[in-house]
Amino acid sequence: MHRSQVLNLLAVALLVLAAVLALTGPTSPLAPLLSPLSYENATLSIHDENGTELGTVDVRVADTERERYVGLSNTESLAEGEGMLFVHPESGSYAYVMRNMAFPIDIVFAGENGTITTIHHAQLPENPDNPQQRYRGQGQYVLEVPYGWTNSTGIHPGDRVSIPDSVAN
Numbered sequence: 001m002h003r004s005q006v007l008n009l010l011a012v013a014l015l016v017l018a019a020v021l022a023l024t025g026p027t028s029p030l031a032p033l034l035s036p037l038s039y040e041n042a043t044l045s046i047h048d049e050n051g052t053e054l055g056t057v058d059v060r061v062a063d064t065e066r067e068r069y070v071g072l073s074n075t076e077s078l079a080e081g082e083g084m085l086f087v088h089p090e091s092g093s094y095a096y097v098m099r100n101m102a103f104p105i106d107i108v109f110a111g112e113n114g115t116i117t118t119i120h121h122a123q124l125p126e127n128p129d130n131p132q133q134r135y136r137g138q139g140q141y142v143l144e145v146p147y148g149w150t151n152s153t154g155i156h157p158g159d160r161v162s163i164p165d166s167v168a169n
Contacts, residue, residue, distance in 0.1 A: 054153045060084050093138050096134070109141070
């Protein structure tokens with residue numbers, strides 16, 4: 001085989017590999033067919049520094065890359081006491097957007113021990129096709145709940161989310 005044939009074969013192999021990765025990644029058009037979403041459910045409680053329970057929320061747990069990417073996109077609404085908990089493999093700085101959202105939410109960042117670090121009251125983006133606004137925070141967990149829920153329950157940074165052992169990494 002000539003060197004040019006080997007290089008051509010290598011180039012084709014790399015293109016095939018790139019196509020496979022693009023079609024099977026978490027944001028690919030085939031992702032829903034290849035791995036349907038299967039959320040675990042859990043109930044979380046939030047307590048103040050004295051241990052007083054401020055609220056509980058039933059959540060769908062997004063603990064895979066694809067589940068975290070999809071999040072509440074294409075969800076019509078959340079009832080009071082419903083939410084989604086995003087579980088990251090490790091504590092860090094994360095940014096969330098309102099991709100394909102139909103309603104505003106509160107976005108609550110919590111550290112690996114459950115201590116709330118940041119709360120955002122996220123409105124719908126002005127241009128839903130381009131959700132530029134990023135809501136940033138530190139932690140390992142991000143809880144999304146109906147807009148204003150943290151205000152109505154009196155939840156603030158420093159309060160603590162009890163993360164069930166079945167959900168914690």
